[in-house]
Amino acid sequence: MTARTRPTRTLTVTAVAALLALTAACSSKAEDGGGDDEKQSAGGIKTGQGVSGSTIDLGVLTDMTGVYATLGKSVTQAQQLYVKQVNADGGICDRQLKLTVRDHGYDPQKAVAGYTELAPKVLGFTQFIGSPFVAAVEKRITDQDKALVLPQAWSSNLLGSPYVRIIGSTYDIETINAIDFLMKKKGLKKGDKLGHVYFEGDYGESALKGSKHMAQEAGLTVVEQKIKPTDNDMTAQVAALKKAGVKGIVISAGPRQAASLVGVAAAAKLNVPVIGNNSAYAPQLLGTQAGPALLANYYVASPSLPIGADTPEAKKLVADYKKAYPKDGLDNGVVAGWTAAGVFGEALKKACEAKDLTREGVDKALLSLSGYDMGFGVDQDFTDPKAPSSHKSVILQPDKTAVGGLKVVQDPGEAAEAKTYTQAP
Incomplete structure (x- = not known):
């Protein structure tokens, strides 16, 4: 993937950024630049913000009461489970992990305030839901x-920073991979019209770039x-x-919008396949x-x-989570939360080996991580901040009998059009 120039933000992001400026102005630590205040601990390990002799403090900015409440709860509980298990095994670098959770309810003011509050206190964040807020x-x-x-945001606009790292494909x-599935398996063909329902802002407009690219390559009209x-x-x-x-139809929105779209389409006898991005589903919708x-x-x-x-790691996670x-039920938010916590934990272990638990040390450790899989079928490569950790997608279908309410209908793969796609403004 080639380097890219960061695109202009949408009005939504601009508004949130204005809130950030107001909130950050009240934070003396933010004005000071948030330095690491580096120090040397026992054993010669360099430490900084969020790290003491006994704990490593990590932040969680989630949505438990808004658009992604179901996802946020699952992601957070999976990360709390990870921390509990790691701490029971002795922690990392002779320190116990600690999560500080803030629920922003998918509200921009709360999201910015939560970040401003936690940023000076934690080593980093294992979770931050909401592409516009992260941007x-x-x-x-x-x-x-x-x-x-x-x-837990996959907007391509977030690529490029060595500190904001997307897990999985943007x-x-x-x-692009979703539309490729519709064309190869669901009858969509050259000359057809493809509907795309999407949230305004970074999430939806990032997805729209993919549908427009695929439309140009495959002869579709969006x-x-x-x-x-x-x-x-x-x-x-x-x-x-x-x-x-x-x-x-492609839908790049939340579970509620996906359920309404599919239900209304069925009632209107619009009998066409609908495929959603990864955050556009919750198994509770089947009820x-x-x-x-x-x-x-x-x-x-x-x-x-x-x-x-059907992997040992997935089966163990299911048993432990239950x-x-x-x-509480199981959904793919559990996978997302568990994977992110595991990736952060692996970076912490590598940073400990290098005797550098500062923010810079942890980031450097992550940049050395490639071919990493928590047991869910896709290797993650974090060596290039300009690229997501993977370009592959798995196509799933709702199934009442499946654990978590989804079954695999197409194994991890990448469309030919995705391989030649350049992420540019």
Whole structure:
């Protein structure tokens, strides 16, 4: 993948950035540039912010009450489980891991305030949900705080920073892989119209780049329908897509919007395949009125195998998660959270070996990590900050009988059009 110039942010991100400026102005630590305050600990290990002689403090900025509440809960609990298990085994570098969690409810003010509060106190972030919010603080992360952030966000606009590292394929590449599946397996063909329903802002517009690229390469026409995270009824969008005569639909939004889209399309007899990006599904949807339509005509592109994967690591995670949270269901948020915590943990182990637990030391350690797989079928390579850790996608389908409500219908792979795609503004 070639180097790229960072594109201009959308109005949504600009607004969030303005909030950041106001909040950061109240933080003396932010004004001071967030230096590491390096010191030498016992054993000759260099340490800095977020690291004491007994603990390593990590931050979590999640959504447990907003658009991605289901995802946020699963991601966070999986990371808490990881920390509990690591600490039970003695921790990392003779220190116990500690997570400090803040729920921003997918609200820009809360997200920026949460970052401003935690940034001076933690070594880095194992979670930050919301591409627009991560994008808004990316310059501060890169130029001042230099704390490693592993977001649960896959916008291509986040590429380029050595400190904000995407795990898995970005939304644009994932969308190319998704459309490739529709063309090879679901009857979409050259000359057809493809609907794309997407959130305004970094997430949706990153995915839209992928559909436009694939349309140009494959001879398709994209029919766009931009929506807001607060839009939950897709009746108008379905009507517009049906009138346009689309033969397939991509949705880059949340689970609620995906359920409405598929359910309304079925009622309107718009019988075309719909495929969503990885965050556009939750197994709880199968219990709603949209459940039958989702089972019949909905697919999900994912950066990894699902939680119900037939691997030893997946099976162990399922058993451990059920034991820790017996009242909660399983979904792919568990995989995302577990993988991010594992990647951060691996970077910490390598940094410990190098006797450098500063922010710079942990980031340097991550840059040496390649071919890493937590047991979910896709190797992750973090050696190039200008690229996502993978270009592959797994195509999944809702299934009531599968653990986590998803089964694999296409193994990890990358479309030919994704291999030649250049991530440019």
